[in-house]
Amino acid sequence: MIRKYTVLTMAVSTMLLFAAVASAQDVKIGLVNIGRLIGEAPQAISVQEALQEEFAPRQREIVAMQNAFKEKRDQVQRDLEVMGPEERRNSEQQLRKEERDLTRSQQEFTEDINLRRNEALGKLQRELLSEVQVFASNEGFDLVVSSEGVLYASPVIDITEQILERLKASYAKLPAIN
Numbered sequence: 001m002i003r004k005y006t007v008l009t010m011a012v013s014t015m016l017l018f019a020a021v022a023s024a025q026d027v028k029i030g031l032v033n034i035g036r037l038i039g040e041a042p043q044a045i046s047v048q049e050a051l052q053e054e055f056a057p058r059q060r061e062i063v064a065m066q067n068a069f070k071e072k073r074d075q076v077q078r079d080l081e082v083m084g085p086e087e088r089r090n091s092e093q094q095l096r097k098e099e100r101d102l103t104r105s106q107q108e109f110t111e112d113i114n115l116r117r118n119e120a121l122g123k124l125q126r127e128l129l130s131e132v133q134v135f136a137s138n139e140g141f142d143l144v145v146s147s148e149g150v151l152y153a154s155p156v157i158d159i160t161e162q163i164l165e166r167l168k169a170s171y172a173k174l175p176a177i178n
Helices: 002-023 034-040 042-082 085-139 160-173
Strands: 029-032 143-146
Touching: 029 085, 029 160, 034 042, 034 085, 034 160, 042 085, 042 160, 085 160
Parallel strands: 029 143
Antiparallel strands: none
C-alpha cells in the first residue's frame, strides 16, 4: 500500500517537474538508457572479457574438481557391494568431506567473482556517469534523466546513441592492453 502511494507520488512529481521545465523557454532535456550503455559500450565489453580471463583458470580448476568428485563417487557406488562395513563407512565419509570441500570452493569462487564484478561495474558506472555529464554540459542540456522510471519519453530526447558513440571514440583512443 505504501509502495503504491510512493510510486504514485513519484509519478506525479515527475510530471510536475516536466510540466514546469516544459513551460520554461529553450530548455534542453535528454534521456539516457544506462542499461544499453552498460551492455553496448566497449568499456563494458572489455571489463566483461577481462573478468572472464581473470577467473577462467579458477573456473577450470572447479570443473576439474567436480569431474574428479563425480568419478570418485561413481567408483565408490560401483564398489559398495564388495566393500566391508568399515571400508564403506570410510569411503562415504571421504566422499562427504570431498563434497563439502568442493561446495566450499564453488562458493568461494562465486563470492570472489561477484565481488570483482561489482567492483568493476561500480567503476564502469562512474565512468559512464562522468561521460554523460561531460556530454550534457558540452551539448548544453539542462536536464538529463535515466530511462529507468520514465513512463514515456520521445525518441527525440534520447541521447543514448550519441553518448555511446563518444564512449566508443574514447575507448578507441586508449592504448591496447596486452
